[in-house]
Amino acid sequence: EAQVTQNPRYLITVTGKKLTVTCSQNMNHEYMSWYRQDPGLGLRQIYYSMNVEVTDKGDVPEGYKVSRKEKRNFPLILESPSPNQTSLYFCASSPTGAGEQYFGPGTRLTVT
Amino acid sequence: ILNVEQSPQSLHVQEGDSTNFTCSFPSSNFYALHWYRWETAKSPEALFVMTLNGDEKKKGRISATLNTKEGYSYLYIKGSQPEDSATYLCAGFSGSARQLTFGSGTQLTVLP
Numbered sequence: 301e302a303q304v305t306q307n308p309r310y311l312i313t314v315t316g317k318k319l320t321v322t323c324s325q326n327m328n329h330e331y332m333s334w335y336r337q338d339p340g341l342g343l344r345q346i347y348y349s350m351n352v353e354v355t356d357k358g359d360v361p362e363g364y365k366v367s368r369k370e371k372r373n374f375p376l377i378l379e380s381p382s383p384n385q386t387s388l389y390f391c392a393s394s395p396t397g398a399g400e401q402y403f404g405p406g407t408r409l410t411v412t
Numbered sequence: 413i414l415n416v417e418q419s420p421q422s423l424h425v426q427e428g429d430s431t432n433f434t435c436s437f438p439s440s441n442f443y444a445l446h447w448y449r450w451e452t453a454k455s456p457e458a459l460f461v462m463t464l465n466g467d468e469k470k471k472g473r474i475s476a477t478l479n480t481k482e483g484y485s486y487l488y489i490k491g492s493q494p495e496d497s498a499t500y501l502c503a504g505f506s507g508s509a510r511q512l513t514f515g516s517g518t519q520l521t522v523l524p
Contacts, residue, residue: 333512342516343456343501350510358511390455397512398444398463398505403455 302327306391306404313381314412321376321407323391329402331394332374333358334366336387337406343390349374350397381411416504418515425492426523432488433518435502439483443507447476447487450499450517459487459500492522 304325313319325332333348335358345358349368363385365377374393378385391404416437425431437445444463448456460469465480473490489496499517506513 335514340516343503343514345511345513348511356510359513397510398461398507400446400458400461401448401456401503401512403457405455 302402304391304393304402304404306389306407308407309405310408312410312412315382316380319378319381319409321378321389321391321409323374323376323404324372325374325393325402326372327393327395327402328371329393329395330371331397331399332368333392333394333397333401334364334374334376335390335392336360337390338387346376346389348397381409383411385409386411416502416513416515418500418502418518420518421516422519422521424521424523427492427494429492429522430488430490431492431520432486433500433520435485435487435515437483437485437502437504439480441506441508442480442483442504444505445478445480445485446501446503446505446512447485448501448503450501452498456501489520492520494522494524496520497522 307322334346335343344360347366349355389407392401394401447459450456460476462478467478475488478485499519501517503514
């Protein structure tokens with residue numbers, strides 16, 4: 301089954317404790333991206349990747365890191381999480397950036 | 413970065429009513445316009461991706477049009493049903509920035 305998977309689905313952590321949210325797709329898509337969703341603000345792009353080893357900042361990259369060592373995986377790293385990073389996070393993939401995005405199930409992160 | 417705006421922010425209609433929403437975006441630097449349907453507790457799912465001025469796409473009772481010269485797209489739902497209740501997101505892809513920018517969405521509630 302074609303899908304985008306994210307783990308964990310729910311995470312409660314404390315300020316400053318490094319965490320990684322994994323994202324994997326099995327559709328051989330070139331383009332992958334991370335979004336955060338906050339009430340009233342819609343989906344905002346954090347980082348995107350056009351291909352392996354190619355990543356670029358989205359609209360809200362501060363406090364996040366990403367890597368794209370393999371085509372299928374695009375982990376999101378929070379080196380020192382803060383409460384303002386409490387949000388719902390979505391990973392998405394697409395054959396091309398302009399094409400239909402396939403979203404993962406979402407990760408709800410709470411930083412206390 | 414495209415500035416994508418949607419209206420209205422929310423909408424309540426009766427079952428059987430037809431309705432439409434608007435998405436506006438800057439006509440310069442535009443490459444593609446996406447519509448997504450986002451049900452509560454699920455992930456956004458693509459409805460349409462349009463690139464050409466005058467594009468019209470249809471999926472069942474839902475259709476969309478695109479006017480790239482004036483920078484807007486309409487989403488129409490004919491004969492709304494309670495299962496159409498969701499948030500409808502539009503997103504614009506900028507060819508130069510290679511980013512997908514989402515509007516804040518229109519939340520539709522269809523009352524039985």
